[in-house]
Amino acid sequence: MELDGIDGMPSMDVMDEEDKTLQRHCQFPSISKPRINNNDNPTTTSVHELLECPVCTNSMYPPIHQCPNGHTLCSSCKTRVDNRCPTCRQELGDIRCLALEKIAESLKLACKFSTFGCQEILPYYSKLKHESACYYRPYTCPYAGSDCPIDGNIPFLVSHLRDDHKVDMHSGCTFNHRYVKANPCEVENATWMLTVFHCFGQYFCLHFEAFQLGMAPVYMAFLRFMGDESDARNFSYSLEVGGNGRKLIWEGNPRSIRDNHKKVRDSHDGLIIQRNMALFFSGGERKELKLRITGRIWKEQNKQ
Ligand SMILES: [Zn+2]
Numbered sequence: 001m002e003l004d005g006i007d008g009m010p011s012m013d014v015m016d017e018e019d020k021t022l023q024r025h026c027q028f029p030s031i032s033k034p035r036i037n038n039n040d041n042p043t044t045t046s047v048h049e050l051l052e053c054p055v056c057t058n059s060m061y062p063p064i065h066q067c068p069n070g071h072t073l074c075s076s077c078k079t080r081v082d083n084r085c086p087t088c089r090q091e092l093g094d095i096r097c098l099a100l101e102k103i104a105e106s107l108k109l110a111c112k113f114s115t116f117g118c119q120e121i122l123p124y125y126s127k128l129k130h131e132s133a134c135y136y137r138p139y140t141c142p143y144a145g146s147d148c149p150i151d152g153n154i155p156f157l158v159s160h161l162r163d164d165h166k167v168d169m170h171s172g173c174t175f176n177h178r179y180v181k182a183n184p185c186e187v188e189n190a191t192w193m194l195t196v197f198h199c200f201g202q203y204f205c206l207h208f209e210a211f212q213l214g215m216a217p218v219y220m221a222f223l224r225f226m227g228d229e230s231d232a233r234n235f236s237y238s239l240e241v242g243g244n245g246r247k248l249i250w251e252g253n254p255r256s257i258r259d260n261h262k263k264v265r266d267s268h269d270g271l272i273i274q275r276n277m278a279l280f281f282s283g284g285e286r287k288e289l290k291l292r293i294t295g296r297i298w299k300e301q302n303k304q
C-alpha cells in the first residue's frame with residue numbers, strides 16, 4: 001500500500017512551543033516508586049520496609065550500616081552524613097547491620113515491572129540487576145529533539161506520541177514520504193521529523209533529520225523499532241531516495257528504541273544523504289529541498 005507524502009518539516013520555533021506544552025501536560029502514572037518509610041516502630045514495619053534506607057528511601061544493599069542505637073543507613077548515605085546518625089545524631093562508627101543483610105539474602109521479591117507483565121520472582125540481591133535489563137521495563141519516549149521525560153510501555157507511548165507530540169501515524173509496511181524545506185542551506189542540527197508506522201502488529205519510528213557530520217551538512221533517515229532489541233532483529237527495512245537519474249538505497253535492521261535516537265544517529269546506522277546530493281535529487285536550482293523517500297519494512301523469514 002502506498003501512502004501519501006507529507007510536506008514540510010516543522011520549524012524549530014514550533015518544536016519549542018510543543019515541548020513547553022508537553023512539559024505541562026504529560027504525566028505518566030507512577031510505576032511502583034519506593035514508599036517512604038517514616039515509621040519508627042519496628043513492630044509494625046515489614047521486612048521490606050526495613051530494607052529501605054530511612055534517609056534516601058532507596059533499597060539497601062550490603063554493606064548496610066547502623067548506629068549504636070540500631071538505626072540503619074545505606075552505604076551511600078553513610079558517606080554523606082559526616083559520621084552522625086541522621087536519626088539520633090549519635091556518632092556512627094563502622095557498624096554493619098549483618099542481621100538485616102542476612103534477612104535480605106533470604107528474601108524473594110517480584111520484579112518491579114510485574115504490572116507491565118514481568119513474572120520474575122527474584123532474590124533480593126539480584127533484583128536490581130534484573131530490573132535494569134528487564135524485558136518489561138518501560139521505554140522512554142522516542143520523540144527526538146526534546147528531553148521528554150515520559151516513559152511507559154509501547155501502547156502507552158504510541159498514544160502519547162499521537163496525542164501529545166502530534167506525530168503522524170500510518171498503517172502499512174511501505175511508505176513514500178516527501179520532505180520539503182524552503183531554505184535548505186539554513187540547516188540546523190535540530191531540524192528533524194518523526195513519523196510512526198504500524199505494521200505486523202508492531203510500531204516503527206521513521207526519523208528524518210538534518211545535522212552536521214564533521215564539516216558536511218547531511219540529511220539522515222533511519223527506522224527504530226518500538227520494542228526490545230531482541231524483537232527488532234526480526235525485521236528489516238529499506239529506504240530509497242533519488243532523482244535526476246541517481247538513487248541511494250539503504251537496507252538494514254531497525255534499531256530498538258532502547259537505543260536512544262542520538263546514539264543511532266551518531267553511529268550513522270541509516271540512510272545518509274550529503275546535502276549536495278540531496279539538492280541534486282531535489283532538482284530545481286538548489287533553492288529548495290524536495291526529497292522523496294520511499295521505504296519498506298518486512299519481517300525476516302525463518303524467524304519468529
Ligand atoms: Zn540512603
Ligand SMILES: [Zn+2]
Pocket residue numbers: 067068069070071085086087088089090
Ligand atoms: Zn541512630
Ligand SMILES: [Zn+2]
Pocket residue numbers: 111112113114118119120130131134135136
Ligand atoms: Zn522483570
Ligand SMILES: [Zn+2]
Pocket residue numbers: 141142143148149150160161164165
Ligand atoms: Zn514524549
